[in-house]
Amino acid sequence: MALHEPRFLGNEKRYLADCIDTGWVSYAGAYVERFEQALAGACDVDHAIAVTSGTVALQVALNGAGIAPGDEVLVPALTFVASANAIVHAGGIPHFVDAEEATLGVDPIALTTHLEQIGEQRDGLIHNRLTGRRIAALLPVHVFGHPADMDALNAVAQRFGLQVIEDATEALGSRYKGRSCGSLAPLSTLSFNGNKIVTTGGGGAVLTDDEKLAAHLRHITTTAKMPHPWAFVHDEVAWNYRLPNINAALGLAQIERLNEMVAAKRRLWQRYAESFAGLAGARLFSETSLTQSNHWLISLILDRGREHLLEPVLRATNDLGLMTRPAWRPMHLLPMYANHPRAALPTTESLARRIVNLPSSPFLAPA
Numbered sequence: 139m140a141l142h143e144p145r146f147l148g149n150e151k152r153y154l155a156d157c158i159d160t161g162w163v164s165y166a167g168a169y170v171e172r173f174e175q176a177l178a179g180a181c182d183v184d185h186a187i188a189v190t191s192g193t194v195a196l197q198v199a200l201n202g203a204g205i206a207p208g209d210e211v212l213v214p215a216l217t218f219v220a221s222a223n224a225i226v227h228a229g230g231i232p233h234f235v236d237a238e239e240a241t242l243g244v245d246p247i248a249l250t251t252h253l254e255q256i257g258e259q260r261d262g263l264i265h266n267r268l269t270g271r272r273i274a275a276l277l278p279v280h281v282f283g284h285p286a287d288m289d290a291l292n293a294v295a296q297r298f299g300l301q302v303i304e305d306a307t308e309a310l311g312s313r314y315k316g317r318s319c320g321s322l323a324p325l326s327t328l329s330f331n332g333n334k335i336v337t338t339g340g341g342g343a344v345l346t347d348d349e350k351l352a353a354h355l356r357h358i359t360t361t362a363k364m365p366h367p368w369a370f371v372h373d374e375v376a377w378n379y380r381l382p383n384i385n386a387a388l389g390l391a392q393i394e395r396l397n398e399m400v401a402a403k404r405r406l407w408q409r410y411a412e413s414f415a416g417l418a419g420a421r422l423f424s425e426t427s428l429t430q431s432n433h434w435l436i437s438l439i440l441d442r443g444r445e446h447l448l449e450p451v452l453r454a455t456n457d458l459g460l461m462t463r464p465a466w467r468p469m470h471l472l473p474m475y476a477n478h479p480r481a482a483l484p485t486t487e488s489l490a491r492r493i494v495n496l497p498s499s500p501f502l503a504p505a
């Protein structure tokens with residue numbers, strides 16, 4: 139039983155056949171626009187720009203936020219490596235901060251303490267006293283689809299003059315205080331790789347309410363080609379990151395069933411909760427009173443003091459054919475990020491030794 143598998147139960151074949159029959163399989167075609175509109179609607183934002191992966195969506199969003207070479211970007215150490223990689227691809231330097239037990243996202247209180255300790259204002263901008271570099275942005279992540287405490291994090295960002303880029307790659311369909319993940323910062327990102335709640339095969343999107351910025355990001359993700367009936371004129375160095383029509387066709391069929399998927403995943407969480415009721419030594423991670431999670435990955439969290447059970451639980455379940463997985467190895471423990479700036483990371487290190495992600499495919503909990 140896989141950790142998270144897609145199912146194609148809607149219009150997927152019909153839309154894909156339409157792309158093939160009409161020849162519209164590449165960077166132009168109606169499905170990209172339709173998919174973008176569906177995404178914007180699902181996330182309550184004005185604009186969605188579909189691109190080829192969640193990683194490049196983050197890179198484009200960081201570029202849109204004006205990250206300059208050498209700027210530090212605050213990012214949780216408890217995340218998938220792509221969050222940190224995208225910062226590097228955008229010319230920035232990941233600066234790792236701690237998670238909180240309640241949301242698994244960035245801890246706003248620990249972040250504030252850290253910035254008070256290492257930050258200094260220069261020309262109205264916050265700099266890292268230890269490295270001398272500007273700290274330009276905060277990139278919070280909704281870990282396993284569970285919303286981070288965005289109001290608190292946006293308030294910290296405002297106090298210290300940081301841009302916020304929301305890594306909502308895992309959180310399509312999740313809500314924070316009733317608002318959609320993907321709409322909780324001026325720039326947000328999604329991923330549609332094969333293990334996500336909606337897949338395009340591979341793909342991602344940048345979301346924003348800012349019309350001018352959206353137009354610019356669309357331009358630089360499509361080689362900055364100036365509109366003209368036949369001439370090839372490009373006005374800046376740009377990328378070819380646009381999501382192909384054939385991927386968007388798959389995504390459109392998938393997103394048409396988003397509500398069903400989220401309902402199924404929430405049902406699955408309920409069934410796990412019933413099965414694990416009374417379990418000693420671990421808890422099923424549950425949403426807070428502020429959040430409604432899409433439960434992209436459903437996590438069992440061992441109690442502190444039970445870290446020694448992580449490997450045996452992973453081994454026993456995998457031996458049974460149940461694909462369980464630990465959390466990612468925290469970023470500061472990966473060789474390429476070992477010497478990057480960071481806060482104290484006690485909760486991240488503890489959580490990474492206690493998380494077991496359970497099979498979470500929506501079809502495991504039919505209505």
Ligand SMILES: Cc1ncc(COP(=O)(O)O)c(C=O)c1O
Pocket residue numbers: 191192193194217218220221279305307308329330331340341342
């Ligand atoms: C937190 C996080 N950020 C970024 C990404 C990157 O997305 P992609 O795999 O589409 O490049 C992913 C997904 O894989 C992710 O889980």
